[in-house]
Amino acid sequence: MSEKKFGILVYEELKGRFNIGDYIQSLAAQSFFENYIAKINREKSAYYNGDDIHLIMNGWFTHTQTNEWIPSEKIKPLLISFHLNHSSVPYMLSKEGIEFFKKNQPIGCRDEFTVNEFKKRDIDAYFSGCLTLTLDRYKKNNIKREGIYIVDPLYDYPQKMYIMENYKTLIKSIINGNVFKTKKIEKHMKKIFSKELLDQAEYITQVLPGDKYTYEEKFKIADSLLEKYSTAKLVITSRIHCALPCLAMGTPVIYINGFDNFFDTCRFEGILELFNRVDVNKETGSFIANFEYEGEKITSNIRIHNKDDYLILANKMKKICEDFVK
DSSP states (O other): OOOOOOOOEEEEOOOEEEEEHHHHHHHHTTTTTSSSSEETTTTTTOOOOOOOOEEEEEEEESSSSTTTTSTTTTTOOOOOOOEEEEETHHTTTTTTHHHHHHOOOOOOEESSHHHHHHTTTTTTEEEEEOOGGGGGGOOOOOOOOOOOOETTTTSSOHHHHHHTTTTHHHHHHHHHTTGGGGGGGHHHHHHHHHHHHHHHOOEEEEESSSSSOOOHHHHHHHHHHHHHHHTEEEEEEEEEHHHHHHHTTOEEEEEEEOOHHHHHHTTTTGGGGGEEEEEEEEETTTTTSOOOOOOSSOOOTTTOOOOTTTTHHHHHHHHHHHHHHO
């Protein structure tokens, strides 16, 4: 019997940028096998024509409006930690898409929204959570944790780098008033956290310019970020693919939730309950935390403990992936 061969997902750059979180998700999948022989474009796996491979298909599908994402017959997929965004439903759940999902059910879903969309179409689906919850291979025991990292907080707020992206986005931002709201992130963060914490933190973004890095370099960036987070005293973020790995690594993490658009909120159903979380009113900056802290604002002296609810999901996903690999 020949040894199984594996592929790993890689991603097209969007608007001249790439999200390191995508590569963190692929590193989570790669944890279950030693080597891979093929890099599979998430949006164009229909064109793969190499050796027969096994592929863990986790993450957000799809950013295209075609059936090119449906894997070729050369690929045996495991669908787990799968997100079907509401914006993609009309394209993903085409006749061909439904046939593919039914052929490969049950589908492990990253969020409850995705579960419900599949069940509406009589596709067997369950809430698996996100595969990045299994990244405990980065966990460090018996270390002195140092450093506070603030990673893309409230990143859906208006930001100058996106407003100035091109002429169209600038005109649109002038018309809707977003061009005058580029200080909103800073203002709202100052309402939640002490000046002392904000001043000593290191600020990180998980979205980087495109056309600069090879796939191998992108994986190395993702790996180095995980190593950094694994030793942190505290991580504060609005990126789920920063917060979820922190749970797996035992790194104290606070998730800042300021999302109010269904495009985003549908991604979070079932996930947000896993975090120590601050829910922010996008208009006023008022906030509610689901954990205790002293004083009016959160300071660097806070000592929080992550919830361990995620472990049931993580252990189940590990078993499913290990069985698939074996």
